[in-house]
Amino acid sequence: MVQYLARRLVTLTITLIGIMVITFFIALVVPLDPLAAIAGPQAPQETVERLRKLYGFDQPVYVQFGRYLYRLAHGDLGTSFQTGRPVLEDILHFFPATLELATLALAIAILVGIPLGVLSAVYRNSPLDHFSRVLSLVGVSMPVFWLGLVLMLIFYFKLGWLPEPGRLDIMLIDPPRVTGMLLIDAVIAGDGEVFWDGIRHMILPATVLGLFGLAGIARIVRSSMLDVLSQEYIKTARIKGLNEFLVLTRHALRNALVPTVTIIGLTYGGLLEGSVLTETIFSWPGLGRYLAQAFLTLDLNAVVGGTMLVALTFSLVNLAVDLLYAFLNPKITYTE
Amino acid sequence: MKMNQTASHTLDKSDVRHKRFEARVRYIKDSYVLWRRNHLMMIGTFIILFLIIVAILAPLLATHDPYDQILSDRLSPPSLAYYFGTDSLGRDLYSRIVYGARVTLTIAFLVAFISMPIGTVIGVTAGWFGGAIDEILMRLSDVFLAFPRLILAIAFAAALGPGVENAIIAIAVANWPSYARLARAETLSVKNNDYIQVIRMLGASNLRIMVGHITPMCMSSIIVRMSLDMGTIILTAAGLGFLGLGAQPPMPEWGLMVSDGRQFLVDQWWVSTLPGFAILIVVMGFNLLGDGIRDILDPHQRQS
Helix, strand or coil: CHHHHHHHHHHHHHHHHHHHHHHHHHHHHCCCCHHHHHHCCCCCHHHHHHHHHHHCCCCCHHHHHHHHHHHHHCCCCCECCCCCCEHHHHHHHHHHHHHHHHHHHHHHHHHHHHHHHHHHHHCCCCHHHHHHHHHHHHHHHCCHHHHHHHHHHHHHHHCCCCCCCCCCCCCCCCCCCCCCCHHHHHHHHCCHHHHHHHHHHHHHHHHHHHHHHHHHHHHHHHHHHHHHHCCHHHHHHHHCCCCHHHHHHHHHHHHHHHHHHHHHHHHHHHHHHHHHHHHHHCCCCCHHHHHHHHHHHCCHHHHHHHHHHHHHHHHHHHHHHHHHHHHHCCHHHHHC | CHHHHHHHHHHHHHHHHHHHHHHHHHHHHHHHHHHHHCHHHHHHHHHHHHHHHHHHCHHHHCCCCCCCCCHHHCCCCCCCCCCCCECCCCCEHHHHHHHHHHHHHHHHHHHHHHHHHHHHHHHHHHHHHCHHHHHHHHHHHHHHHCCCHHHHHHHHHHHHCCCHHHHHHHHHHHHHHHHHHHHHHHHHHHHCCHHHHHHHHCCCCHHHHHHHHHHHHHHHHHHHHHHHHHHHHHHHHHHHHHHCCCCCCCCCCHHHHHHHCHHHCCCCCHHHHHHHHHHHHHHHHHHHHHHHHHHHHCHHHHHC
């Protein structure tokens, strides 16, 4: 286990260095001069030159890369051209909203996906199984942004059951910022009205964001449950008269969950991707929308910083998943 | 003596050829039977065939020029004159969706046929040589896999500048590592087989073994992965188009069309929902087809 962990940490370090090289490379391939864009089309050459010096674009590539690493080591991701604030500050400001939404989406995906997959496998070829398979198929084939628009059309514009895009009704005042997560802040402030309104605003975006993960999880749980249920030891457990519920949960599901863990790691990547599109549609003031804006306006520091942090979190989640996998399935460590 | 040997040799060869031919015919027949049994895959096949036919016959099927703006008829609902209605510039949505099939297919095939060979070459090279080369190439692909695919594609698309060509490059950049991983794994599994060792002892060069004997063994799983990937590629391209980082107006790209119709969602629902529905159907078709191909090429399934 220790050896495995050590090897994973070494490869992680290499990956992190690689991530820095790639993000730097992204900034390097930009064909347009982003500074000309900030300075405006009428700006005199002199101003652009001054900006070039200021941001260090007049230096050779290796000097730029060295400076980039130096700044990263000091936690400095540069200043966003758009907001004029340090990128790291921006990201920390917008991240809690995304974390809150993504957590709810993941919760929906896991809490609906796993039972659906289990039932689907137990009642194989029943109407429920067909429904769940169609749902999985549609879920992985659906363009997220389109689903968002259709649900918004139905539940907001036509039926009026759910509130408009955004995080909170405009008539309500945000609770004092403690964690940056609205629901938790509302609980801290003891504001029931804000809490309830916040939940109503989250239902649609969280469902949209969660569906992709739900589909993947239901699919993998179904197929691994089917594998496990055909094993001899399940038969033994049944023959010895064990309660069917215990057979399913304690004997079958526990083993079927091992491959599911990997999928949940991938789902997390899907959530990060999905948040860019979902937040754009639902005007959700999170990291995804900030990134989409940064990409569109070619806010270079924000693009590089944001992409890097996304890759960083994704790598750490994958590391956690691999370790959990090794923990759940001891065979992996023994053969290592 | 020598002549005799040559004669028996040629005879063997034609016999082998005949047997090989028969085996191939049997393989195709079996595949057809499996295809007929798998109804979902049949649906997927028909959707994709339909898409290809629509793309080829687009000029015949379209009722209007997809770029033609009839401003007096802007935002008109679906009718006999405009099957799917018109958009905010009075362009016929049906014709634009029909031409959009060309855009979507072109993007999907170009991305697949750029990233697949790159990934395969890298994967086979890494697997065959092993050691330091393997380590370097695999760490390189790890770095690319550390980014969620859409994020990496968006970042490259944004940096290269909007446009459908750059979107294709960006998605291909994000896509190759999965092929490299797969090709490496397949290479490792055939590398130590006896027949590869024999070919090696006969003096075949590394290149010859890699191209002639290892790559063909990787192809079936690569094809499965490619067909399963098609849907993801289309979704990524549509997402880029929707964000304004992929295809640019006035190109009839489905993701871009969904985004165009957003502001008219309430009263003119057709402008943005219909192109999105086209994406859903096509991606579903590729997913059904991909699942089916995986089952058909799976040797365990074939035996039954």
